[in-house]
Structure formats: structure tokens, C-alpha cells
Amino acid sequence: MSINIPQSSLPRVVIAGGGFGGLKLAQSLDSDLFQVVLIDHHNYHQFPPLIYQVASSGLEPSSIAFPFRSAFRKKKNFLFRMAEVEGVDTLRSVLITSVGEVPYDYLVLACGGTTNFFGNEEVARHSLPMKTLYEAINLRNILLQNIEKALVSDDEARRDALLTVAIVGGGPSGVEIAGALAEMKRYVLPKDYPYLDSSLFRIHLLDASPRLLQAMSEKSSETAARGLAELGVEIHTGTMVSGYDGKTLTLSDGTEMQTRTVIWVSGIVANTIEGISAETLGRGRRILVDEHSQVLGLTNIFAIGDQSLMTADPKYPNGHPQLAQVALQQAKFLAHNLKARLQNQPESPFRYRDLGSMATIGRNRAVAEIGKAKWGGFTAWVLWLVVHLRSILSVRNKVVVLLNWIWNYVTYDRSLRLILKRNVPVEPYHQRLQRELKERPHDEDCPPHK
Ligand SMILES: Cc1cc2nc3c(=O)[nH]c(=O)nc-3n(C[C@H](O)[C@H](O)[C@H](O)COP(=O)(O)OP(=O)(O)OC[C@H]3O[C@@H](n4cnc5c(N)ncnc54)[C@H](O)[C@@H]3O)c2cc1C
Structure with missing residues (x-):
């Protein structure tokens, strides 16, 4: 039909x-x-480069999404169907x-x-991807909820696991979410949770390759690693993850890490x-x-x-x-x-023009490479801000994002830390996993926390 x-x-x-x-x-x-x-x-276009800011409570989801119907209001012979x-x-x-x-x-x-979970169903079931707005909101909920749970727990081992975040994948997404969470730990947690020792909130960044940001130069990679280490991120390069059962993250050398939050940004x-x-x-x-x-x-x-x-x-x-x-x-x-x-005219072959790559490491810090030129630190950060602001669809979203950034920068605070858990829609893949999970015994600490 x-x-x-x-x-x-x-x-x-x-x-x-x-x-x-x-x-x-x-x-x-x-x-x-x-x-x-x-x-x-979806009935909207999303802007993936800023998804990590939604996941880390820096931006509202609506500021990086734009409805197709608004975008094409004036275009003739155009139809959108959801x-x-x-x-x-x-x-x-x-x-x-x-x-x-x-x-x-x-x-x-x-x-x-x-x-891409590389065929590891166990990891797929328990870890948290970060590719869509849904997933970013889900991740934000779990991160914030685990802190709340840790605050009321008197079991030291459980509390530590709730406050340990492991990020798997040291590409731009992994580096950016690690930096954002490290800033949250430094500037937000002490204010929001004065009775929680924020040094217990630990952020691990793991990657199988020998260095972070493999697609960029060694110099940028070192700058990123140094910046993250200064922010307190614990970096584990040359480290492969072999399993995660919702509580224990197992590395290929047999090492185990107790964590309730594994963010999987390792492949596509x-x-x-x-x-x-x-x-x-x-x-x-x-x-x-x-x-x-x-x-x-x-x-x-x-x-x-x-x-x-x-x-x-x-x-x-x-x-x-x-x-x-x-x-x-x-x-x-x-x-x-x-x-x-x-029009029966000759067609041209596609040739990609590389306009460069960049990643933020946190406040005032980023790495950027355009052609042979490489920047690190504040200049790269300003460049990153300008490029991303320019790329976001719609004037309204640009203004909202800019205002949020200014607010976060001036107040050292993050705008949104709401736990919006009920009725968070899930992607079809996770719906399937959820059906499978229904057979498992209930465990309040095991992701996926839907
Ligand atoms: C977290 C994150 C950060 C990123 N950061 C950067 C960055 O800083 N710089 C950069 O250059 N690139 C970045 N990327 C990569 C970049 O977003 C992608 O390369 C780019 O989006 C690819 O565009 P696309 O049109 O091929 O696919 P997408 O932009 O992914 O669009 C696919 C569209 O298809 C729709 N869709 C999918 N399946 C179906 C279906 N079955 N039925 C109907 N609709 C469907 C989706 O809703 C979506 O709208 C990032 C990606 C992610 C996930």
C-alpha cells in the first residue's frame, strides 16, 4: 500500500x-x-557534535534539534513523512x-x-551508547541517578561503583564527554552535593589503541591526554574491553573494574x-x-x-x-x-575536501587541525565554539546554545540536571534488548535503567 x-x-x-x-x-x-x-x-534533525553536552547536562535536547517541518516550511515540492x-x-x-x-x-x-558493539551482546545490553538525543537523555538520567543513589548508600563498595564512570572509546566523542564530566565533577558536584566527597567520582577513559584521538596528529593526541589528566580523568590506552555485565567491566588482560556506568563510544x-x-x-x-x-x-x-x-x-x-x-x-x-x-549533462566525480577536525577537552581547551596547521588550548577552543555555533540549524538554536554556553562559562554551572526518567522513549534496538531483559531477575543497579 x-x-x-x-x-x-x-x-x-x-x-x-x-x-x-x-x-x-x-x-x-x-x-x-x-x-x-x-x-x-524522527520529526526533527539532530546535531550529533553537541550530543555529549546534552548527556553531561550542559544543553537542553531541544537546543540541538530542529523540526523538519519548520526547516522546509518555504520549500516547494517538498514533503516530509515520519x-x-x-x-x-x-x-x-x-x-x-x-x-x-x-x-x-x-x-x-x-x-x-x-x-557498534562489535558483536558483544553483553556489552550492548549493559553499556550506554551516545549517538542519539534519546540516548543522551538516558545517559544523563543514569549519571545523575547514580550520584543520588551513591549519596544515600552506606555500602562503600556499591557507592564507589555508582560513582565510577568508564568511557570506552578515545575518539572525539570519548574525549569530549570525559572532559565535560570532569568539569562537572570539579565545578558542579561540590556545590550540588556538599556532603559527598567529589573525589570519589572517578572518570576512566579507555581505548584499545596506543593513544587518544587516533585520527588526529600525535601532538593533538598528547595535548588532549595532558588536558584530561589535569582535569583528573584516568586514561587507559592500549586497553581492550572484553565484557561488562552491568556491574563489572572486564578488560582483556583480566583486570576488573566495578562500575555502574559504562559509556560506549567506541565504534559505528x-x-x-x-x-x-x-x-x-x-x-x-x-x-x-x-x-x-x-x-x-x-x-x-x-x-x-x-x-x-x-x-x-x-x-x-x-x-x-x-x-x-x-x-x-x-x-x-x-x-x-x-x-x-x-538534463543529460556530464556528472562530476566526488572528491572530498578535508576541512579539518577538532575536539574540546573542557573549559578553554581544545585541539584543532586544519591542513598542516595545528592548535591546542584556548585558540582551538574558540575556533571549536565558532565552528559549532555556525553549524547549528536555526537562529533560535544558535542563540539558545550561545546563552547556555555563556551562562555555564560565567557561573561554572550547568543548566540542566533534571532526571527525566519516566517515558523516555528508546531506540528500536534497545526495545528488543528490553524485551530480553524482562526475563532477567530484577537488579536496581544494573543498566539499562529504563
Ligand atoms: C556523538 C557524536 C558526535 C559527533 N561529532 C562530530 C563532530 O564533531 N564532527 C563531525 O564532523 N562529525 C561528528 N560526528 C559524526 C557525524 O555526526 C556523522 O558523520 C554525520 O551525522 C553523518 O551524517 P549522515 O547524514 O550520514 O547520518 P546522520 O546524520 O546520522 O543521519 C541519519 C538520519 O537517518 C535517520 N534514520 C536512521 N535510520 C532510520 C530508519 N530506519 N528510518 C528512518 N530514518 C532513519 C536518523 O533519524 C537521522 O536523522 C559525530 C557523531 C556522533 C554520534
């Missing part, structure tokens, strides 16, 4: 996923030439969604990725779509595409951003990094190429 979409004489481009890639593509397509149908299971993308029938040219089928002339898959795997054959999937389940972002072997289906793997760009023979800029640039390119295809 097809879903209700007005007929048009224009060719229809259906975009699955309204993240960085999908949103930019929808904005860039010429609305005189195409009817654009955007499908997402639905779960389930599969594609390539023979009939229809996208299969939770609310019905959507016929397409061109289909663009831009569903991004999800957390592309979201899958039924109907895209396994032969078309590359590393990390990413859909293999040619240099025009066209899915290999399929003429009118494209994939962009984190969900795609393009090995035809000479500088990136193993595929592009899974970054916002890649998704944005591919989206702009595809908009241009679809127009060219429609």
Missing part, C-alpha cells in the same frame, strides 16, 4: 534519513526540477516504510549509522536496509557506491554519508571518514549530479 503523497509531473527523489546528508540534499535539490520526499523516523525505513524493493522502485510504500524515481539512502556500524544485497555492503556494513554515490549495480539508488562507502576517491581508497563534512559535501554533489543527469 502506497502512502499518501500528492502526485507530481516532476521526477520524485525519495531521501531516507534527514541527518546531515539527507537534510543538505533536500535543501540543495532544485525544487523546480524534482519533487522531494524526505523520510525519517516513518521507519524498513527496506527497498528495487524491482518495483518502492521504498518500504513502517507506514506504507513510497514509489521513487531516485532513491537516496542517508540513514547514517548506529553504535551503518544502519542496514532490507533489499540491499549483502554483496553491496563493505566494511562496517556500509553500502558500496561509485564516485557518483550510486549504489553498485543499481541505477537509480544512491547512498551518502555514514551509510555509504566510496573507495573511488583517490585520496581515500579505504573510504571517507564518517564525518559531518563528508555527508554534507556528498549531498551537495549529489544534488548537482541529479540535476545534471536529468
